[in-house]
Structures are given as structure tokens and as C-alpha cells.
Amino acid sequence: MELRGENLSFRYGSKNWIIKDLNITMKNNEIKGLIGDSGSGKSTLCKILAGYENNFEGSVTLAGLPLPKKGFNPVQLIFQHPEKTMNPKWRMKDSLYESWDVTDDLIEKFGIQRSWLNRWPNELSGGELQRFSVLRALSPRTKFLIADEITTMLDAVTQVQIWDLVTTIAREQNIGILVVSHDKELVNRICDDVVYLSDINNN
DSSP, X not given: OEEEEEEEEEOSTTSOOSEEEEEEEEETTOEEEEEOOTTSSHHHHHHHHTXXXXXXXXXEEETTEEOOSSSOOSXXXXXXXXXXXXXXXXXXXXXXXXXXXXXXHHHHHTTOOGGGGGSOGGGSOHHHHHHHHHHHHOOTTOOEEEEESTTTTSOHHHHXXXXXXXXXXXXXXXXXXXXXXXXXXXXXHHOSEEEEHHHHOOO
């Protein structure tokens, strides 16, 4: 299965193009790294590929078809700042289990304490919230993960633990991952292939 972005272009109003005529293709059995400087358009590209941004030129297809408008999206985007994506009126267990029936074993592996499940988002740190964000995105129905700087708020040891878990699960479930980062060492360590945004963006 392929996730394909073709001739993608985006800008705000009449301002300069953030991305222009960009092409990117991923398979659901690969982990691809995308490296770019801050402000280079990485997050914009992530939103387009996952269906969060519709005001763009070009096309995004999954297995040759447009992304679904309703229901579960097989392309899951994990944001850098999880506190902005959690429903403040939901306890953490509601946010987690809304996506899929997460096993107790995985909850433990991700370092999530059982007491956190009954807490509100504002009662957890950014790093704790991010564990929930990553885990709920790993639904058996997920075909691609778009990971936008997802471990920058975690310490080095936790980063390694989280990425080891995510990549292992992705291999087992044939989930493709786009690892978006400016951390070349991280990307080179965990990815099968690395692309530089400056090489594929014609803005």
C-alpha cells in the first residue's frame, strides 16, 4: 500500500509558497525520515498528508484513493504538542480508548501508569500526554503514522524507548512511518530511507 502526495503546493493567501510542487511517496512497510529546518514547511506537509489541511494544490492518495472524509483515518498524525490535541473535557482513558481497545500490556510498555487514565489532560505533563497520543494512533486500522517531532519534549532515554516500541509495532502491523525531524542522528538510526525537504520542495 502506498501513501502518495503529488504536486503538493501550499501558501497562506498571496504570500510566498511554503511548499511548491512537492512529491513524496511512502509504502506501509517502510520507515522514512524527513529532515528539514524549523519553518521549512514540515508541519504543513504533515497536515496535508494526514488530511488535516485541505486548502492546498495537488493530491494525496492512499492506495490510489483519496483519504476518507468520515470515520477512522488510516493515516494518523501525531503532533509535536499533544496538549493541543487532547479534549480537555475528557479523562485520559476516554481519549485513549476512543481510537481502539488498547491492551494493558501496551499501556504498561509505554510507561503509562494506571492512575493516569482517570486524570484530566491538564493534570499530566507534555511527555506523559505524548505517550497517550502515540499509543492511541497505533490502532490495528492504522496504515501510516505521520510523526511530527513527536519526542522532542522527552528525555533521551525515553525517546529511545518510545521509538523502539513504535518501530517494533509498525514492523509487526505493516504500518508505514514518516519520521519528521531536524534530528539527523535520530532519523538515521531508525529510518530505512531519509529525504531532505529542501531536495523535494521547489518553493
